[in-house]
Amino acid sequence: MKRAALAALLVLLLGSVAHAERLIVSVSNHRVTVTPNYSGEELVLFGSVEKDATTPADRTAYDLVVTVMGPRADMVTRRKERTFGIWINTDYRQFLQVPSYLALFANRSFEIITSPEIARRQQIGLNNVLLTQRVSGDYADVVPNDAFRSAFIRLRTQRGLYREDASAVTFLTPTLFRTGIPLPAEVPIGTYEVEIKLFANGAFIGKTETAFEIVKVGFEQFVATTARQNGLIYGLVTAAMALMTGWMASIVFRKD
Amino acid sequence: MQLYLPIADLPVNVFLVLAMGAAVGFVSGMFGIGGGFLMTPLLIFIGITPAAAVASVASHIAASSFSGALTYWRRRAIDPALAGVLLCGGVTGTALGVWTFTQLRALGQLDLMIALSYVVLLTTVGSLMFSEGLRALMRTRRGTVPPRRTHNWIHGLPLKMRFKRSKIYLSVIPIVVVGIVIGFIGAVMGIGGGFILVPIMIYVLRVPTSTVIGTSMVLTLVTMLFATMLHAVTNHLVDAVLALILMVGGVTGAQFGARAGQKIRGEQLRLLLGLLILSVGVRFAVELVIRPEDLFTIRELGVSG
Numbered sequence: 001m002k003r004a005a006l007a008a009l010l011v012l013l014l015g016s017v018a019h020a021e022r023l024i025v026s027v028s029n030h031r032v033t034v035t036p037n038y039s040g041e042e043l044v045l046f047g048s049v050e051k052d053a054t055t056p057a058d059r060t061a062y063d064l065v066v067t068v069m070g071p072r073a074d075m076v077t078r079r080k081e082r083t084f085g086i087w088i089n090t091d092y093r094q095f096l097q098v099p100s101y102l103a104l105f106a107n108r109s110f111e112i113i114t115s116p117e118i119a120r121r122q123q124i125g126l127n128n129v130l131l132t133q134r135v136s137g138d139y140a141d142v143v144p145n146d147a148f149r150s151a152f153i154r155l156r157t158q159r160g161l162y163r164e165d166a167s168a169v170t171f172l173t174p175t176l177f178r179t180g181i182p183l184p185a186e187v188p189i190g191t192y193e194v195e196i197k198l199f200a201n202g203a204f205i206g207k208t209e210t211a212f213e214i215v216k217v218g219f220e221q222f223v224a225t226t227a228r229q230n231g232l233i234y235g236l237v238t239a240a241m242a243l244m245t246g247w248m249a250s251i252v253f254r255k256d
Numbered sequence: 257m258q259l260y261l262p263i264a265d266l267p268v269n270v271f272l273v274l275a276m277g278a279a280v281g282f283v284s285g286m287f288g289i290g291g292g293f294l295m296t297p298l299l300i301f302i303g304i305t306p307a308a309a310v311a312s313v314a315s316h317i318a319a320s321s322f323s324g325a326l327t328y329w330r331r332r333a334i335d336p337a338l339a340g341v342l343l344c345g346g347v348t349g350t351a352l353g354v355w356t357f358t359q360l361r362a363l364g365q366l367d368l369m370i371a372l373s374y375v376v377l378l379t380t381v382g383s384l385m386f387s388e389g390l391r392a393l394m395r396t397r398r399g400t401v402p403p404r405r406t407h408n409w410i411h412g413l414p415l416k417m418r419f420k421r422s423k424i425y426l427s428v429i430p431i432v433v434v435g436i437v438i439g440f441i442g443a444v445m446g447i448g449g450g451f452i453l454v455p456i457m458i459y460v461l462r463v464p465t466s467t468v469i470g471t472s473m474v475l476t477l478v479t480m481l482f483a484t485m486l487h488a489v490t491n492h493l494v495d496a497v498l499a500l501i502l503m504v505g506g507v508t509g510a511q512f513g514a515r516a517g518q519k520i521r522g523e524q525l526r527l528l529l530g531l532l533i534l535s536v537g538v539r540f541a542v543e544l545v546i547r548p549e550d551l552f553t554i555r556e557l558g559v560s561g
Contacts, residue, residue, distance in 0.1 A: 034260055035260065036259055036260050037258060037259070037260070037267075038260045038267060039258045039260075039267045040267075073556050074556075075554055075555065075556050076554070076555045077552055077553070077554050078552065078553050078554075078555070079551050079552055080548055080551045080552075080553075081551075082547070085545060086544040086545055087544060087545070087546075087547065087548055087551075088368045088544075089368065089553075100556070148552070151550075151551075151552035152552070152554060154552075155550070155552060155553075155554050156554070185258075185266060185267045186265065186266040186267075186303065188265070189265060216262060219262070220260060220262040221262075223262040223263065223496060223497065224262045224263060227262075227263055227488070227492045227493075227494065227496075228492050231488050231489040231490075231492055232485075232488070232489055234488050234492075234494070234496070235484055235485040235486075235487070235488025235489055235494065236485070237496070238315050238484055238488060238494050238496050238499060239315065239318065239481050239484050239485060241315070241319075241496065241499070241500060241503070242315045242316070242318040242319035242322065242481070242484065242499070242503060243318070243319070243322050243481075245319045245322075245323070245500070245503040245504060245507055246318070246319040246320065246321070246322030246323035246324075246325075246326065246503070246507055247322065247323070247326065248507075249319075249323040249507030249508060249510070249511055250322075250323045250326035250327055250507075250511070253327075253508075253511040254330075
């Protein structure tokens with residue numbers, strides 16, 4: 001018993017040696033509210049790298065990779081092909097529980113920060129993030145240059161929902177950093193996970209997590225919940241609204 | 257001015273949507289059609305998902321056809337008996353269409369089916385109307401009297417009924433069949449079907465032009481109210497805010513459209529409508545034939561969590 005406790009303590013100590021730095025982060029707003037005049041927003045993530053006694057003295061420069069992941073959803077990517085002279089959807093791939101919003105920020109390019117091997121393991125860069133596909137009954141991610149995968153990332157990037165920026169993180173002092181998290185206007189509603197990974201001399205030395213949520217409030221919230229929970233009443237009210245609008249217009253524009 | 261849509265989940269420019277509603281409303285008031293086949297592609301173009309667009313457009317069409325119908329009612333340009341018989345078929349057709357829609361979706365390739373039926377329907381109806389309008393216009397230019405309307409086999413069917421306001425004596429069978437067909441097409445393709453109904457009523461049923469538009473609006477109104485309810489209950493995708501902006505624009509446009517429509521002569525009106533329908537049909541056809549800018553598309557299957 002005593003020996004087991006000692007072993008546990010040893011493991012704990014060794015573990016803390018491996019994680020000699022502590023990351024302290026905060027997002028400027030943990031609850032983004034969507035109001036009628038919402039048209040996108042930019043959050044700011046602040047943080048600092050706290051060293052302790054066990055930090056090797058030669059470790060002065062750090063690298064950071066920030067990953068922001070929106071609520072997950074299933075998505076289908078379809079490919080059109082020419083059949084009998086017309087372009088129709090012939091092939092498709094289903095992406096399972098992939099982030100609806102995905103942003104990867106770093107202070108310098110991912111290749112300089114770490115080795116391809118570690119980048120793959122830590123999912124650094126859009127090419128390395130795990131995007132599970134259903135491929136004929138199997139669940140797996142495919143090679144980064146797969147046509148469906150790259151088309152998926154390209155289309156999401158075009159809409160501003162997937163982004164990769166290797167110069168977004170700025171170090172204000174060698175240990176104090178900040179980065180902006182741009183949220184486009186058509187941002188998905190839900191909980192967003194933020195992962196901050198710390199690297200030094202190419203090695204992964206620790207990470208921390210935080211989160212923020214995007215919520216509808218007030219009128220938007222009311223409409224969305226009513227539509228979902230009381231479909232019949234919602235439909236009746238919408239239909240009545242249509243009739244009212246039509247009737248009022250015919251009164252307003254009545255000539256005789 | 258930007259406004260966030262609670263169901264479609266994106267901000268839109270209010271004035272842009274108002275203008276779109278007014279433009280489509282003008283066209284719908286002028287020709288007595290719902291305008292869904294114009295509105296839905298426009299909404300998709302500004303970034304609203306097809307499902308939410310189709311669902312919200314239904315209530316917009318209901319509003320503008322109601323305001324139009326009221327105007328026509330005051331002018332005594334609606335035949336209530338004819339509308340009633342059409343509706344019997346229309347409701348049956350809509351229910352059948354919704355059922356077929358579900359079956360087709362299970363089979364896949366629904367998008368292609370819809371695109372193909374758009375092309376076939378719009379180009380056929382459009383070119384028929386356009387050529388007929390052109391012929392009628394030439395006749396009036398030359399000053400010749402149009403040939404007398406001859407009775408066809410449809411007028412030999414039993415179960416005849418007298419429609420006083422339209423001044424026709426016609427069997428109810430073809431009217432119910434037309435109602436079923438329109439209701440069915442409307443539910444499957446997500447359109448009001450007015451642009452098919454109007455020519456059928458004029459050329460096949462020989463309903464006088466004076467009551468055609470008003471009566472077809474009544475059918476559009478009821479089927480679209482039905483569709484709004486159906487979409488709200490099954491898909492929860494009707495965006496009331498979007499619908500309201502579209503409605504306000506739409507009913508205003510429809511009033512001016514209805515007035516403009518009264519000033520234009522019948523054959524010119526048919527020529528214009530034929531041209532409009534034909535061009536939308538050709539646009540859909542071109543989209544199918546031309547190599548798309550992007551071969552890939554993404555569709556979200558619903559956010560969880």
